[in-house]
Amino acid sequence: MASYWQIFISFFKIGSFTLGGGYAMIPLIQQEVVDKKGWLKENEFVEMMAIAQSAPGPIALNTAIFVGYKARGIKGVIFSSLGTILPSFIVILLIAIIFTDFKNNPGVERVFKGIRPAVVALIAAPLYKMGKSAGVTRKTIIFPVIAALLVWLLNLSPIYIIIAAILGGLLYGKITHKL
Template sequence: MASYWQIFISFFKIGSFTLGGGYAMIPLIQKEVVEKKAWLKESEFVEMLAIAQSAPGPIALNTAIFVGYKARGVKGVIFSSLGTILPSFIVILLIAMIFTDFKDNPGVERVFKGIRPAVVALIAAPLYQMGKSAGITRKTVIIPTLAALIVWQTGVSPIYIIIAAIAGGIAYGKFIKKK
């Protein structure tokens, strides 16, 4: 069983060395809690991740809350949450104190632009891996890809895409799948 400090240190480490936000943290959380520490099984992690995405709030924090609760109950939630939040809080505090001096520096702008492709790769790789473990096929990737392209190219609100997907799912379930 995980100790409170193990939970805190694991999430603090992940929060400290991840660039790109919550979705970039997911593969590191998965590797830490499923593969290294074995606090969760792969299937539990995938189910928990679906719930964490559905719950309001940042996905990395939601994931940390679920893992902390599963590992050590309510106190585990406190330690996992603090481990996730503190690195970002400290970094943002430091950046706020010194960034005003460097915000217009072209070198700093280039560094941030250079980090973007790495962040995309950090997000794409675990999504692909989790998709495989969740049984997602190439055919099922078409719909979200088309939805993203429609939003990007036409500027249509994602709300309309979601409403259309709900209507399509209901129609599929009532009319097509029954046959």
């Protein structure tokens, strides 16, 4: 069983060394809680990610809450949440203190532009792995690709994509249950 401090340190470490937000944290969380610590099984992690994405709030925090609860109950939630939140809070506080001196520095701008491709890769890797675990095939991968292209190229609101996906899922369910 995980101790409260193990939970805190795991999530603090993940939060400290991940750039790009919650989705970039997913592969590190998965590696830590499934592969290294064994707090969750692979299928539990995939199911938990579906719930974490559906729940309101940041996905990294939602994930930390689910893992903390699974590992140690309500107190585990507190330790995992604090471990996830504190690194960002500390970094933002430091940036707010010193950023006014560097905000127009071209070197700083170039560093942030250089980080972007790495962040995309950090987000794409766990999506691919989770897709394989969830049984996503080459036929079904076309739907998220089309959705991403519609949002990107046509500036279509993701809300319309979600509504279309809900309606499509309902229609598909009706058709397959009639057969």
